[in-house]
Amino acid sequence: MESNRLLVISAHAGDFVWRAAGAIALAASRGERVKVLCLSFGERGESAKAWREGRQLDEIKELRRAEATKAAAVLGAEIAFLDAGDYPLSRTDELTDRIVRVYREVRPSVVLTHPLADPYNQDHPTAARMALDARVLAQAVGYDAPGDPIGAPQVYFFEPHQPEQCDFKPNVLLDITPVFETKRAAMECLPAQQHMWDYYTDLAKRRGVQLQRNAGPNLGLVHDTKGEAYVRFYPQVTEVLA
Amino acid sequence: MESNRLLVISAHAGDFVWRAAGAIALAASRGERVKVLCLSFGERGESAKAWREGRQLDEIKELRRAEATKAAAVLGAEIAFLDAGDYPLSRTDELTDRIVRVYREVRPSVVLTHPLADPYNQDHPTAARMALDARVLAQAVGYDAPGDPIGAPQVYFFEPHQPEQCDFKPNVLLDITPVFETKRAAMECLPAQQHMWDYYTDLAKRRGVQLQRNAGPNLGLVHDTKGEAYVRFYPQVTEVLA
Amino acid sequence: MESNRLLVISAHAGDFVWRAAGAIALAASRGERVKVLCLSFGERGESAKAWREGRQLDEIKELRRAEATKAAAVLGAEIAFLDAGDYPLSRTDELTDRIVRVYREVRPSVVLTHPLADPYNQDHPTAARMALDARVLAQAVGYDAPGDPIGAPQVYFFEPHQPEQCDFKPNVLLDITPVFETKRAAMECLPAQQHMWDYYTDLAKRRGVQLQRNAGPNLGLVHDTKGEAYVRFYPQVTEVLA
Amino acid sequence: MESNRLLVISAHAGDFVWRAAGAIALAASRGERVKVLCLSFGERGESAKAWREGRQLDEIKELRRAEATKAAAVLGAEIAFLDAGDYPLSRTDELTDRIVRVYREVRPSVVLTHPLADPYNQDHPTAARMALDARVLAQAVGYDAPGDPIGAPQVYFFEPHQPEQCDFKPNVLLDITPVFETKRAAMECLPAQQHMWDYYTDLAKRRGVQLQRNAGPNLGLVHDTKGEAYVRFYPQVTEVLA
């Protein structure tokens, strides 16, 4: 059996840090390949501070690229940028095709992306829709892209900023306690959003409390558990109910 | 860490065989304790053939008890009957309390029961409702029943007869290939519903096909996979996304 | 093939008139047996005017009984009253059993009742729940009530007063144009709620407009169509898609 | 126009503090009457610490009564206890009737209660169901209880502990900044659950952030806003869209 490979597809450059850094660090700590694919830099929609400081578009892109690259390195992940533009990120066959090619190269066993609804940011569902479409295309032997067709990877949606408004009902709680300090360090690579550091530290604690409340009687959970919440999109395939 | 313990709560005597025999046999084959709790014998609602043959109520109960006991033995499970009556099975605090006591004794890490909607048989959601209520009560130190409060076991709903009409959208597909012959043998302990043997064999094949279609690229699935479908009710707690 | 038999189960004495008189009159006009079963008279919850006039409980019940009996006669239907009390109408095994006995006697091919949600009147879902439970019980040969087990009748929910708030999304629009004058005459048997006569006449027009908008190209609809809206609860069984 | 009157119906003695103390304190600070109705003391299900300390049932009830009474006083609210038992709290016509009588006495313009689903605590939906049923009964002139029928009060569900798992999608965010210190003081009246003090302070901050994000451009929000989230159950009636 091959080892796992994780592909993280996010609309903007910072999303993977706040929402999935724990899963990324865990996979990397197990020695698995992890690749983060940023469809845009979030240069227009998620760089308010830089615009207010009077910076130019290219400058902002480079800033975001540098920060995200640094955060990925902290987490032990590769990173790539498709520079497809944001606000709006537009769904096109051409961009979907570029994502297919990444699937064919990485051959992920697990994919992380945004949920399919977000009334506060349409770029997120747009990215998720293309991530899902590309996943199916990459499985087809008849699809004209380099590489062999891939097997069907599991897909998990990571947590949006206002989960209830995005119909985000977590069905997986991931214990990220062993790597939380790494996640914190990755967050600190994004200085423009410093108020988020504590916000997502608090969220990790809260999801940790829920994790303990939902853990079965056999799970030996340590104090001060940290968690990340996910929605698994396809049925889980398993050999044991536990 | 303690070994797992499986508690299966079903409205009628036969339900656990058609819907969950694979999970039961798998757990038993791993050496785990499994207990099946039948709230009724299904003596009125699921014994049409016996009634048409002119049998009496007590006779039918004994028949159903004997068959279910035999099937449980084949699967490697304990079985108990609360004889609470069916058609209708009624939700009462007294019956719920009897179920709490079973929780406190078995101390399950996993619970299997019916889904919460079934337009064809109200006994099923009624049983599920009590199974869920009793699970929460058994966790309370202040609840007045013998034994210590239990940890929070995972809950899975097993598959109803008409899944789409019961809003049953499986999120777990269990590979029961290694124990399918045992499931078939348990089904054959229920001779009054012989047409169901093939029906549920076909269902196992079909769920097996879906299992393969949803399996990630790393899962080494054998030919002629058999499956059972479940809905996990509470979030999964995990240390790895896979 | 036997002719159809229609059973209408309503929480209170007047419901069947406002919500289903068209379906009742149509069935009666085809020579089918129709029986209306009122679980209560609506003596507490739907008789505000009589209470304000200072009438006593028994008097109000008789008033409601007389009016409903007259309306049923206009429509060509039998009527029976179980006098189970309203506000609240309580779900009990005993009352459900009385409804089972009516099923076994009438042997309906079609059942009309309330929808399963109504935030403005809990008696309505309570009646519907018992109507559905009794339907399943009456089908069981092992259920201890006079008469043979029945076949599975279709179930339609009739329209509540605030449809959107009751999650009432009609999937059947019934053309009641040929019997609308009969429906109006039945409504006029209920003088205490005179403002409802026009209200439900307007509703019939509106549902008629929707009926025309949803009718296929082949349906020859007349001008000034009147309609009633229903939700079919179980799948339709048919030999033709049309 | 009369002034508002607020009725808060909770399953257990502490719920109103964690979930609705802000709304209560705001109403009291406007000089409105506020009454908290606790159906039980939470003596079995929400007093784990006291049980572990070996206290007796009556002692625990008195402890919970004293703490809740003190918290209500801090908030400026009346409080009453129905002592109906918890774990399980059972839905009965008799208990619903007692709640009706409170509605008829308080004549609330606004009601706060639990949401209708909570997989972690069935007492909460049970209390909510009776709160809603009693509200409708209390409006009926024919319902046999002292006092005149009431007008239709608005109903808001307050926030459960795991909102996403309870299908709790807030549609109202209440600014409780002016009274947050009072809420904190009320929480501190419940020493057995000290870890909750910070938990619900953090929640108030988080809902405050969302409040600012959802506020229109005209709302002058102060720094460090605190919020409580609610679900309005019936449509809002208004003279202005704003």
Next chain:
Amino acid sequence: MESNRLLVISAHAGDFVWRAAGAIALAASRGERVKVLCLSFGERGESAKAWREGRQLDEIKELRRAEATKAAAVLGAEIAFLDAGDYPLSRTDELTDRIVRVYREVRPSVVLTHPLADPYNQDHPTAARMALDARVLAQAVGYDAPGDPIGAPQVYFFEPHQPEQCDFKPNVLLDITPVFETKRAAMECLPAQQHMWDYYTDLAKRRGVQLQRNAGPNLGLVHDTKGEAYVRFYPQVTEVLA
């Protein structure tokens, strides 16, 4: 605090009259700025009568423009037309950008548009999708359009023609009694759809009845109330639960 500004975004030229004229007239009567933005004239899909009379495309557009302009004037609103074509109205980045520019100019505190589902007219959800997307884009300082980024306006969906089929469950009922005559006068500016005048007058009465039924006990509602129904899309932010 600035006064409110209302932006109404509709797919076709007539929609704002039937569905939102009450809200528009109320806002105008309070002296607020109101701007109606028609993405198309409804020249193909909603001008059946004109086509049957043999008119040409440009002629029909002018007719619709004139009528809508007159209706807007009656209501006290500005109006603009983007002439983007209908049947189908297509979602494009270019059209979305034109809508962003209107947001940046009007700086609305409240936006009215179509709901996100309509099986009878895909132009409606398409318009709504762009109205929502543009709202988010207009808030971003990095979005390249004239004017400053706007604050987050509230969004309300107005009522579609077949509400239940569009999953339209109103959560706001607006009292339009004071301006109903103005709404009627605006409707009468659209002579091609004369049958709609009475249809929407009846709807206003019906929503008025529901408004009274949902109003709290303190609201002093006059006889013959007229209403419009809305769905608020984002959570309400408030300082009082009432």
Next chain:
Amino acid sequence: MESNRLLVISAHAGDFVWRAAGAIALAASRGERVKVLCLSFGERGESAKAWREGRQLDEIKELRRAEATKAAAVLGAEIAFLDAGDYPLSRTDELTDRIVRVYREVRPSVVLTHPLADPYNQDHPTAARMALDARVLAQAVGYDAPGDPIGAPQVYFFEPHQPEQCDFKPNVLLDITPVFETKRAAMECLPAQQHMWDYYTDLAKRRGVQLQRNAGPNLGLVHDTKGEAYVRFYPQVTEVLA
């Protein structure tokens, strides 16, 4: 009244055989016109075997065309291919327009197409979306395409491969017993997917069992019933509840 005309719109060349051959054969056997419209050949996404055999794109298209044409002939249906490409099939105004023209020519009373969700194949919802859009456009007198505007045909979604994952809750069960041998013969025209022959034979039996379970007491169903499941998208218009 005109006779019925059936239009079947499928994303790929083979879909209509597995999912709707029974409905097609029934309509043809009644002498009705049936036209199958394949938007693509399924040349990339559903021809894995041919690609693995090393065939070229054009060759695969011709193979699929030939097989589908043969199957349509067996069923008694016309067939046309739009060759719009698959994997991905893209939603465009131009392709929608070509479908409108087919509507205007066939003038269907009934339309069959895919459901609106399919996480395993985005081409299916894309085809359905265009089928629905074109249906509305074809009804407009102002839409610029040859032929008169059509009446509103009923729409049914046929069954996807993993129904529960596609939120496919059947509300119509069609008895295809009389034509099942014809369906089998049509399936056997598609030799590349031989394992599907038995799969869809089993499905037909299973839907047949459900059909019998949901049939009313009057329906005289024969042994070994075969069925197909459908979801009706618009309300049924009827003159009788049965």
